[in-house]
Amino acid sequence: MGEHVIKLPDVGEGVAEAELVEWHVAIGDLVREDMLLAAVMTDKATVEIPSPVDGEIIWLGAEVGDVVAVGSPLIRLKVAEGADREPPAAPGKTEPPPPGKPAEGKPPERPARPTPAESTHTAEKHAASMVATIAxxxxxxxxxxxxxxxxxxxxxxxxxxxxxxxxxxxxxxxxxxxxxxxxxxxxxxxxPLQARPGAGLARNTTVEDIKVVGLRRKIAEKMALAKSRIPHITYVEEIDVTALEDLRAALNKNKRPDQPKLTLLPFLMRAMVKAIRDQPNVNALFDDEAGIVHQHGGVHVGIAAQTPGGLMVPVVRHAEARDLWDCASEVNRLAEAAKAGTASRDELSGSTITITSLGAMGGVVTTPVINHPEVAIVGVNKIMVRPVWDGAQFIPRKMMNLSSSFDHRVVDGWDAAVFIQRIKTLLETPAMIFVEG
The missing domain is CATH 4.10.320.10 (E3-binding domain)
Incomplete structure (x- = not known):
C-alpha cells in the first residue's frame, strides 16, 4: 500500500488561497475516484474537490473555516501500490513531496475526466455504488x-x-x-414522520455552536464594514403602483414568447436611471480613505438576491443602455446564475447603486444597509391594497413603500428626498418612464 496526497488545486483567476467550507468525508472513509471530498470558496464562488484516485482517508489537513493556500496538502489517502504518485506539476512549478515521503518521479499526466459538477445526483449514486464494492x-x-x-x-x-x-x-x-x-x-x-403518541411539551436545553464560514462570513464582514464606516440615513416614501401594476399585467399578457415576464424591478431600474440623470451624486462610490467620490456615468445596478448559500449581489451593467425587456432578461439570467452558484466574479462586483427586495415578504418598512462603498440603496417593500382618500371618498389602491438608505457624508437629506420623489412620480405615472428627454 502507498499514500496519495491531494493538494488544494489552482482554482483559476489568480486566486492564491481559498476557504474550506465543507468536508464531505472523514478519516477512515473509503472513497472512489471522482467522489466529492470537500468544498472550498474563493470570493463568492464555491468549488468542489473530487478524489483523483480510490483509497482510504487517513489525514485531513484543515478544518472548516480555515483559509488554505493553493498547493498546500489537503488530504492524504492510503492507496494501492502504483496509485500513490501525484500528477505532474505545472511547468515552472516545483512542489514539495507529501509529509513523510521522499520525492518520487512523476508519471505521465492522467487523462481528463468529467467533473462532479456535470451531474451531482449521478455522481453521488455512482460513488455510493462503487464504495459498496470495497466496503x-x-x-x-x-x-x-x-x-x-x-x-x-x-x-x-x-x-x-x-x-x-x-x-x-x-x-x-x-x-x-x-x-x-x-x-x-x-x-x-x-x-412525513408521525409525531410520537403521547409526546408533550418539554424543555429544550440544547445549544448549537455554528461556525461562521464561507459566504456567511463574507456577508458578515461586508455588513460590519458598511455599518461601521457609513453614517446611514433612511428615507421612506409610499408609492401608488396601481397604474404601474395594470401596465405590467397588460405588457405581460401581450408579450412575445421570447420575452421574459416582467416584474416590478425592470420598471424601478428604468425609473432610477431617469432619476439619476437629475441626481448623479447618488450613483457613486466613496473612497473615504482617499477622500474621493467616484461619480459614475454608467448605471450598474446591483440586485440583492437571496440564494441557498446566502445573500449575493449580481450586477446589471449599464442599465442606462437597456430597455425594459432587456433589464428583465438580465435580471433573470443573473438571478439564476447566483442561485446555481455559477455567477462569475465580474457578475458579482462593480455595482454603483443597489436595489434590495424581499418580494411578497418585503414588510411595510425596512432599513437597508448600503453596499459599501456605494452611497445609496433602494429597498422595495411589499405591495398591499389599502383605502386611499381621493378628496371625495376612500378607494382601494395598490400601495408600496420604498425604503431607501443613503451615505449621509455624500448625500444630503434633501437630495435623498428629491431622488426618491422623482422615482415616485415616474412609478405613479409609468408612461413617463418611456418618454425620453
Missing part, C-alpha cells in the same frame, strides 16, 4: 441528535430545504452516514 455493508445510521449536523452535499441540503425536510430525520447510507439523493428520495416516498 462491507454499513448498518443503518440512527436518527441524529437535535444538535448534530447531518452530513450531506450542498445539492442534497438544497433539495431538503425546498421540500421542507429536516435532514436530521433522514438515515444516511453513504460513508460516515452521509445522506445521498437516494436517501432523500426514500424518505420523501415514505411521507
Amino acid at each position: 462491507p455493508p454499513r448498518p443503518a445510521a440512527p436518527r441524529r441528535a437535535e444538535s448534530e449536523k447531518p452530513v450531506a452535499s450542498p445539492a442534497v441540503r438544497l433539495r431538503a430545504r425546498e421540500a421542507g425536510v429536516d435532514l436530521r430525520q433522514v438515515t444516511g447510507s453513504g460513508p460516515a452516514g452521509r445522506i445521498t439523493h437516494d436517501d432523500l428520495d426514500a424518505f420523501l416516498a415514505r411521507g
Whole structure:
C-alpha cells in the first residue's frame, strides 16, 4: 500500500488561497475516484474537490473555516501500490513531496475526466455504488441528535430545504452516514414522520455552536464594514403602483414568447436611471480613505438576491443602455446564475447603486444597509391594497413603500428626498418612464 496526497488545486483567476467550507468525508472513509471530498470558496464562488484516485482517508489537513493556500496538502489517502504518485506539476512549478515521503518521479499526466459538477445526483449514486464494492455493508445510521449536523452535499441540503425536510430525520447510507439523493428520495416516498403518541411539551436545553464560514462570513464582514464606516440615513416614501401594476399585467399578457415576464424591478431600474440623470451624486462610490467620490456615468445596478448559500449581489451593467425587456432578461439570467452558484466574479462586483427586495415578504418598512462603498440603496417593500382618500371618498389602491438608505457624508437629506420623489412620480405615472428627454 502507498499514500496519495491531494493538494488544494489552482482554482483559476489568480486566486492564491481559498476557504474550506465543507468536508464531505472523514478519516477512515473509503472513497472512489471522482467522489466529492470537500468544498472550498474563493470570493463568492464555491468549488468542489473530487478524489483523483480510490483509497482510504487517513489525514485531513484543515478544518472548516480555515483559509488554505493553493498547493498546500489537503488530504492524504492510503492507496494501492502504483496509485500513490501525484500528477505532474505545472511547468515552472516545483512542489514539495507529501509529509513523510521522499520525492518520487512523476508519471505521465492522467487523462481528463468529467467533473462532479456535470451531474451531482449521478455522481453521488455512482460513488455510493462503487464504495459498496470495497466496503462491507454499513448498518443503518440512527436518527441524529437535535444538535448534530447531518452530513450531506450542498445539492442534497438544497433539495431538503425546498421540500421542507429536516435532514436530521433522514438515515444516511453513504460513508460516515452521509445522506445521498437516494436517501432523500426514500424518505420523501415514505411521507412525513408521525409525531410520537403521547409526546408533550418539554424543555429544550440544547445549544448549537455554528461556525461562521464561507459566504456567511463574507456577508458578515461586508455588513460590519458598511455599518461601521457609513453614517446611514433612511428615507421612506409610499408609492401608488396601481397604474404601474395594470401596465405590467397588460405588457405581460401581450408579450412575445421570447420575452421574459416582467416584474416590478425592470420598471424601478428604468425609473432610477431617469432619476439619476437629475441626481448623479447618488450613483457613486466613496473612497473615504482617499477622500474621493467616484461619480459614475454608467448605471450598474446591483440586485440583492437571496440564494441557498446566502445573500449575493449580481450586477446589471449599464442599465442606462437597456430597455425594459432587456433589464428583465438580465435580471433573470443573473438571478439564476447566483442561485446555481455559477455567477462569475465580474457578475458579482462593480455595482454603483443597489436595489434590495424581499418580494411578497418585503414588510411595510425596512432599513437597508448600503453596499459599501456605494452611497445609496433602494429597498422595495411589499405591495398591499389599502383605502386611499381621493378628496371625495376612500378607494382601494395598490400601495408600496420604498425604503431607501443613503451615505449621509455624500448625500444630503434633501437630495435623498428629491431622488426618491422623482422615482415616485415616474412609478405613479409609468408612461413617463418611456418618454425620453
